[in-house]
Amino acid sequence: MKKVNNISNYMVKKSELKDWDSVFINPTSIEIETLRTGTIISKMSGLLNLKSANATGFDSSFTNEIGGNFKGILKKIYFRNYIQEKNSEGIEFQLKCRFINLNGVFLTHIHEHASGSPSLPNEIPYVYGNGEREENFFPFVYSNFFKNKVDLQKLDFLKGQDMPILGKCVDVFGDGSFWAISTPGHTKGHISYIVNGKETKSLITGDVCISKKGFELGVETGKFSLNIEQGRESFLKIKEFIKYYPCTKIIFGHETDEFKIEYS
Template identity: 25%
Template sequence: MGIKFLLLGALVGLLLALQACTATSHSEEAGTLGRPISMAAMERILDHADQAGPVELQTFNSADWIADLSGLVNLDNPEAKSAGLSAREEPIQVYLYALRHPTRGLFLIDTGFSAQMAHDPGSLRAGLVMRHEMHLDRLSFHLGPANVLKTENEPLRGVFLTHMHPDHIGGLSEIPLDTPIYVGPGETKERHWTHFFTRAVTDRALEGRPALKTWNFAGAANDPAQELAAVDIFSDGSVFALSVPGHTRGSVAYLIRTTHGPVLLTGDTSHTRWGWEHSVEPGSFSSDRVRNRISLLQLKALVARHPQIQVLVGHQP
């Protein structure tokens, strides 16, 4: 009986430890880039600005991959059930984006994978469980940030993250250590059992770097459950960070007024084209499906009001 209680106590302790694990031990600080802006003010810019904006945006496919559909799409959603979706492997891509502002310079949105992360993840502290569950052996690597940056004629000014999952920060080993990195508020402090397996990779990616910068969404929305909070990143109406918690606590989408018109990067608020088109939120890969659905529907409503916006979902063309 004593042994059973000891084992039970050990199991409870392990479960509590898993739930208490934060995304990273790396420090964060309030960022000073940009200013909060109301949705009404942001949408007035979309209404009255020219279709073409000042920013060049280029998409890069870092890798082809597969993932479990039950993680990408909530299969319990009535719409998914009606469509007959069931658990299977789904082909996906891993993206990074180069953002070129005419006066502020070059930025990356997410980092995809580095060659090292793709070919030798263990050297970046990816354990066996993480490598197995993420199907890293099924990854077909194409390029990382180093390939993108070597063709640029100016230095990298910063990295804007949609969130801190390994497939979005996996290229940080190819980013200069002094590069500012921007995340959503609360992203580093989110507690989830999966961080027990990914935190070592995240800490290794951030090792030797300055504190992460968090977007200042304070006061941008009176009721975040009803209205998106936004930051005008360069204070010129060209690029906006949108707070979309749910997939992770600090998930961020980005709305960019590009030279080809406005583009919305949803991040993993919507992984798949099918999920976006049918308004079905992600499944088990999200920490809070209910909040993720609210964020997804807020983005959908924004695009419905401004159909000129081109939508790029997190992991599919």
């Protein structure tokens, strides 16, 4: 029997925490680990202005063919600067090597960032912002990443709460450990995340900001954003938040302390 997508609304939990000081004095045992699943080659101007297409979370299909699990007659041209050197970089292989059984996936946005989803379990929930959609430029470049997924959940920030500096947020698990932040602009339903761990407090920007250099120079997402002005507003919120909480580790859309962008 063919599986059909079941799209529902993520159940937003009411939080007792009303400001970030209250959140951060009660850290949890939650941890975060970043995985390198592929490489993008771009000119510096492309990185800082986001003029190149971006992707994270590749699965091993990108090893065998340019464009991986995307479809369309122009996908090899569109993805010519996406490189995956070996199968072991694929998201599904890395999770298997770490003996990780996924219970769910929270996306910053769809775009190419969801391209590892086809190789992940079908029965677990996949959560993304309300208004997100897959790119569909049929027959040129298109995808169907969630074809066999049975539990798709949309996170509606209208049911969230207003938090200082960042505005609409959702206490995802209701215990202050993991927060979703509404950061629209790059896409309509773009989400950034805060991980409130005992060892490290992290802010995952998503494509609000792609790199450390872009953050330092004040460069937000460029022409590939659905709404550039709205994207800059989201970017400035993140900048302001880090000014007040400088000990927060920033995980940029395509750069971390472990995996740095190389400029040449």
